[in-house]
Amino acid sequence: VISWRKGPIVPESKTKRAIKAVLSSAVWVLDRGADLARAGRGPQSKAVVLLYHDVADSEVAAFERHVSFLRRRYDVLPLAELHTSASGSRPRVSLTFDDALASFGSNAISVLAQHSTPATLFVPSGLIAASEPGYMTPDAVKALPPYIEVGSHSRLHRRLSTLDDAELGSEVAGSKVELEEMLGRPVSSFAFPFGDTNARVEQHTAASGYDRTYSVRPGTVTQQRHGVPRTTLEPSESLFELRLKADGAYRWMGVLMAARRRFLGHNV
Ligand SMILES: [Zn+2]
Secondary structure (H helix, E strand, O other): OOOOOOOOOOOOOHHHHHHHHHHHHHHHHHHHHHHHHOOOOOOOOOEEEEEEOOOOHHHHHHHHHHHHHHHHHOEEOOHHHHHHOOOOOOOEEEEEEEOOEHHHHHHHHHHHHHOOOOEEEEEOHHHHHOOOOOEOOHHHHHOOOOOEEEEEOOOOOOOHHHOOHHHHHHHHHHHHHHHHHHHOOOOOEEEOHHHOOOHHHHHHHHHOOOOEEEOOOOOOOOOOOOOEOOEEOOOOOOHHHHHHHHOOOOHHHHHHHHHHHHHHOOOO
């Protein structure tokens, strides 16, 4: 039985969320100060990858508000283009969705289509191939429109740093083969389940031919194509939080997470 998600996800407490939003507002204000200091040369636009999981039936309207807000204020780009796009006057974002939950097919995709918005779906190929309940079906993944990039999210959504080489090969290289056979096209991006990774896992992803790999640490996108930061959010979050996140103001959290990892030897 493959079930990594036992019971509902416990939402982050309101207090914790509010504290993070206040600290991020301070970063946002400092960023605007820096923009002013560059007077005349215009603001330096940032690039940010946002990460959603579930879009529950009750969250479709909220998610639609997110997408329409992003379309008005940002250049919403396909993920691969975010790395090559030039810094323009508008900030740039890409949308990603992890886990290929059934709600992506039933709820998220129609909103994305309505707003002609590209996105990347990171798919745990083994869970999909096994038609696990709660996930998209293989047919639904195959039927995704061309503006939805499919990336790998391993096969079975295990903590990759805990696996031996054979298991790691199956989860990383095996997932690429499985997805490419399912879709009939190349798969070149990989998102680490739980953001869990280390040097050995990264060797496996590079050796398996993935061009780009994605973490779950908030931050802004640079030239770097491996361990690319992503900022997690939920459709229920306010447009205020969405804006702070899409402007990269939560990147201080990524710095803390990286420091904790170095200090404790933990994987984030
Ligand atoms: Zn995941």
